Amino acid sequence: MEKEEKTAIPPEKLSKILDIAQKRFARFGLTKTTMSDIADDLGVSKASLYYYFPDKECIFKKVMAREQGDFCLQMKKILESDKKIDAVLTTYIEHRIQYLKALINLGQLNHEAFHATKPLYSALGKEFFEREKNLIAEILQKAITRNEIQKINVDEYAGFFVHVLRSLRLYTLNIKELWEQGVIDKQVKKEYMFFTKIFLKSIEKV
Amino acid sequence: MEKEEKTAIPPEKLSKILDIAQKRFARFGLTKTTMSDIADDLGVSKASLYYYFPDKECIFKKVMAREQGDFCLQMKKILESDKKIDAVLTTYIEHRIQYLKALINLGQLNHEAFHATKPLYSALGKEFFEREKNLIAEILQKAITRNEIQKINVDEYAGFFVHVLRSLRLYTLNIKELWEQGVIDKQVKKEYMFFTKIFLKSIEKV
Numbered sequence: 001m002e003k004e005e006k007t008a009i010p011p012e013k014l015s016k017i018l019d020i021a022q023k024r025f026a027r028f029g030l031t032k033t034t035m036s037d038i039a040d041d042l043g044v045s046k047a048s049l050y051y052y053f054p055d056k057e058c059i060f061k062k063v064m065a066r067e068q069g070d071f072c073l074q075m076k077k078i079l080e081s082d083k084k085i086d087a088v089l090t091t092y093i094e095h096r097i098q099y100l101k102a103l104i105n106l107g108q109l110n111h112e113a114f115h116a117t118k119p120l121y122s123a124l125g126k127e128f129f130e131r132e133k134n135l136i137a138e139i140l141q142k143a144i145t146r147n148e149i150q151k152i153n154v155d156e157y158a159g160f161f162v163h164v165l166r167s168l169r170l171y172t173l174n175i176k177e178l179w180e181q182g183v184i185d186k187q188v189k190k191e192y193m194f195f196t197k198i199f200l201k202s203i204e205k206v
Numbered sequence: 207m208e209k210e211e212k213t214a215i216p217p218e219k220l221s222k223i224l225d226i227a228q229k230r231f232a233r234f235g236l237t238k239t240t241m242s243d244i245a246d247d248l249g250v251s252k253a254s255l256y257y258y259f260p261d262k263e264c265i266f267k268k269v270m271a272r273e274q275g276d277f278c279l280q281m282k283k284i285l286e287s288d289k290k291i292d293a294v295l296t297t298y299i300e301h302r303i304q305y306l307k308a309l310i311n312l313g314q315l316n317h318e319a320f321h322a323t324k325p326l327y328s329a330l331g332k333e334f335f336e337r338e339k340n341l342i343a344e345i346l347q348k349a350i351t352r353n354e355i356q357k358i359n360v361d362e363y364a365g366f367f368v369h370v371l372r373s374l375r376l377y378t379l380n381i382k383e384l385w386e387q388g389v390i391d392k393q394v395k396k397e398y399m400f401f402t403k404i405f406l407k408s409i410e411k412v
């Protein structure tokens with residue numbers, strides 16, 4: 001069973017806890033952080049932190065979810081811009097890589113820690129998939145309306161686009177040497193760009 | 207350190223050992239098979255089997271490598287046919303799914319066993335990547351010569367094509383529910399077909 005937040009927290013209080021916890025996670029990583037550490041940083045008792053959260057993983061998930069929300073908000077703004085679809089998708093990909101890099105840095109993850117923390121990330125991942133799919137569908141729909149691309153089934157294409165991005169990244173994250181060489185992002189970006197090129201080419205107006 | 211075959215085996219002898227071992231693996235799976243079982247099936251002593259192979263994993267790898275060779279031979283034949291690129295790639299994908307399904311059946315793998323056996327498969331996978339890449343490059347080159355597709359960098363496109371197929375499959379293999387529902391192949395095929403459609407569309411002659 002997944003542990004969830006125990007008691008509803010007032011928004012300002014939640015925001016403060018997440019700010020403080022995020023700083024600690026970013027500095028010491030998830031594994032080296034304890035509930036006591038976070039309570040100390042907040043200047044509250046451990047018991048009062050446990051009143052709201054069953055464990056540090058739950059706090060970590062909340063921090064990640066907040067980051068995800070920020071990412072989607074940023075992307076919404078880019079969507080509202082007047083750029084063409086290829087520029088929008090390129091920006092999307094750059095932001096996606098930055099966001100996911102931030103998540104990994106947040107947990108101070110390496111290849112081993114990544115595997116251990118997978119379930120934590122995968123729960124958030126399902127939600128993120130839907131959000132990304134909707135964003136990409138919106139991007140495609142807008143491009144159809146502007147006559148930039150062919151009339152396609154936007155939901156199907158959006159879902160597949162996001163699925164390929166995820167699959168490519170997962171594959172790369174599984175290669176230990178790439179973590180060691182610190183070239184995960186570089187490799188992922190290269191593949192994302194190539195795929196986006198093919199994807200756009202396949203739906204361009206002829 | 208990876209264990210390798212200890213002593214060179216005469217081809218007919220090797221072929222017989224692999225035939226017999228393959229039958230047992232296919233029936234009982236890798237984990238439930240012992241070196242004694244294989245030696246018994248062959249009607250030889252365990253010591254004489256150990257003379258050639260350090261462990262059952264080494265035999266298993268040889269069986270898998272042989273299957274891979276068969277797959278590539280089959281594909282070479284299809285390449286020599288007169289079909290157009292979309293038909294060739296579709297056939298390729300169908301064969302690929304069948305071949306990989308055979309490998310999984312051979313090990314009697316489920317979601318857990320798959321994860322435990324991953325290193326075994328990944329060694330073979332690297333070699334397979336190169337073989338597949340070369341096959342796809344040949345398919346693309348032929349299509350260019352026949353004026354069916356645009357002039358592209360065949361090595362780059364072939365490598366990316368195979369990489370996406372692998373990434374998509376790995377992602378699906380990581381989803382436990384799909385193993386339980388027995389729909390891995392169905393799901394993988396759907397994604398392969400969609401990707402192939404996009405891929406071909408992006409390089410078609412306009």
